[in-house]
Amino acid sequence: MILGVIADDFTGATDVASMLVRAGMHTVQVLGVPESGLPQADAVVIALKTRTSAPGDAVAQSLRALASLRAAGARQIYFKYCSTFDSTAQGNIGPVTDALMAALGTDFTIACPAFPENGRTVFRGHLFVGDVLLSDSGMRHHPLTPMTDSNLVRVLQAQTSHPVGLLRHDTIDGGATITQARMAQLRAEGLKIAVADALSNEHLMTLAEACAELPLLTAGSGVALGLPSAYARRGWFTPNANACDLDTLQGPAAVVSGSCSEATNAQVAQWLAAGRMALQVDPLALHSGQQTADTVLAQATQALAQGPVLVYATATPMSVRAVQQAIGVQAAGEQVEHALAHIAQGLVQAGVRRLVVAGGETSGAVVQALGVQQLRIGAAICPGVPWTQSTLAGSGEAVQLALKSGNFGGADFFAQALERAVVAL
Numbered sequence: 001m002i003l004g005v006i007a008d009d010f011t012g013a014t015d016v017a018s019m020l021v022r023a024g025m026h027t028v029q030v031l032g033v034p035e036s037g038l039p040q041a042d043a044v045v046i047a048l049k050t051r052t053s054a055p056g057d058a059v060a061q062s063l064r065a066l067a068s069l070r071a072a073g074a075r076q077i078y079f080k081y082c083s084t085f086d087s088t089a090q091g092n093i094g095p096v097t098d099a100l101m102a103a104l105g106t107d108f109t110i111a112c113p114a115f116p117e118n119g120r121t122v123f124r125g126h127l128f129v130g131d132v133l134l135s136d137s138g139m140r141h142h143p144l145t146p147m148t149d150s151n152l153v154r155v156l157q158a159q160t161s162h163p164v165g166l167l168r169h170d171t172i173d174g175g176a177t178i179t180q181a182r183m184a185q186l187r188a189e190g191l192k193i194a195v196a197d198a199l200s201n202e203h204l205m206t207l208a209e210a211c212a213e214l215p216l217l218t219a220g221s222g223v224a225l226g227l228p229s230a231y232a233r234r235g236w237f238t239p240n241a242n243a244c245d246l247d248t249l250q251g252p253a254a255v256v257s258g259s260c261s262e263a264t265n266a267q268v269a270q271w272l273a274a275g276r277m278a279l280q281v282d283p284l285a286l287h288s289g290q291q292t293a294d295t296v297l298a299q300a301t302q303a304l305a306q307g308p309v310l311v312y313a314t315a316t317p318m319s320v321r322a323v324q325q326a327i328g329v330q331a332a333g334e335q336v337e338h339a340l341a342h343i344a345q346g347l348v349q350a351g352v353r354r355l356v357v358a359g360g361e362t363s364g365a366v367v368q369a370l371g372v373q374q375l376r377i378g379a380a381i382c383p384g385v386p387w388t389q390s391t392l393a394g395s396g397e398a399v400q401l402a403l404k405s406g407n408f409g410g411a412d413f414f415a416q417a418l419e420r421a422v423v424a425l
């Protein structure tokens with residue numbers, strides 16, 4: 001194994017795996033740290049669900065993942081977080097980075113959530129989502145990790161005991177050698193983590209080349225785009241053009257959506273506007289017992305005969321706030337996640353073989369309910385979201401899952417995914 005990735009949520013894990021596969025690296029994603037050891041692959045991505053855990057728990061799980069990746073011989077470790085730097089005031093990007101650095105005995109790493117193809121760029125340490133600062137984007141309303149400061153040096157500094165510096169875009173413009181020289185300078189100045197700017201794929205490629213031999217990288221999925229070629233240049237592996245092939249499966253299709261992001265709200269609205277079959281999960285009705293996951297599941301299963309069905313809890317920020325005020329942030333999130341996971345499980349039992357899931361936490365809950373332990377990564381539907389294939393624990397049958405991080409995809413993403421319109425990247 002060349003690269004071992006520790007991802008802080010499930011969709012983030014498929015996102016980074018998709019980047020590696022696209023550049024020809026055979027990549028397997030495992031869900032949690034398997035008891036039985038890791039599979040053979042050029043890269044293994046361990047998907048955790050630690051983004052919003054208590055920092056102590058996130059650190060403990062990340063260190064367990066690190067131990068298994070090191071035992072499997074990983075040459076480099078990559079801590080993958082969201083391209084919008086999703087974290088709570090307590091962490092977990094800082095605490096996990098600190099713990100991984102200590103365990104690896106390294107005194108320098110970078111932090112770079114940039115993913116320019118998806119509109120996430122870092123300029124002078126400030127994160128932009130499209131044309132607006134992170135703090136002006138929809139992320140300021142996120143139900144679990146509202147992001148209200150765009151200055152990543154400041155955000156990260158509040159979460160880590162290590163001094164945080166900045167690796168600027170105009171240095172990276174100078175190429176990998178100049179970037180490495182600047183990193184050495186920052187390190188000599190006593191800085192331990194450098195927030196790295198990136199405005200383009202060229203910046204990501206340069207960063208990957210400059211950082212390919214660091215023991216630890218911390219980033220969104222973007223930096224991974226350049227790693228396979230940086231490894232190939234070092235003669236560590238040969239890229240494989242068929243790294244993303246999956247099987248052709250027969251069976252009904254469905255979408256389960258628990259993300260409340262702007263992008264997902266637009267995707268649900270487009271599905272409804274097209275007059276497609278959809279069922280809404282209402283957190284307040286669930287809470288009062290007026291609605292149950294089983295009644296929604298029964299309706300959804302019946303609807304499958306007419307074509308793909310969408311089951312959604314997706315709602316506007318105003319409606320999410322009202323629900324959270326009524327029953328609490330944590331309770332609302334968990335209740336919806338449990339309901340959607342139960343419905344997804346029932347739909348797969350009813351024969352669904354292609355399932356799109358919108359939302360990072362939601363995907364984590366669905367995948368756990370399905371008992372899926374390992375995902376083969378296929379081609380991308382849009383940047384950051386690949387189709388994946390797994391084997392169901394009981395029946396041994398194959399099922400394909402598209403796990404979409406809330407912010408990703410255009411308004412027609414659901415239909416696009418179900419038509420298997422895989423984009424050539």
Ligand code: ADP
Nearest residue numbers: 259261313315323333336337359360361362406
């Ligand atoms: P994203 O990828 O957009 O962050 P997630 O699934 O990670 O999406 O997070 C969305 C959270 O919001 C989940 O915990 C989900 O259960 C919760 N949620 C979904 N719908 C509602 C709603 N209508 N009211 C309150 N919370 C909701």
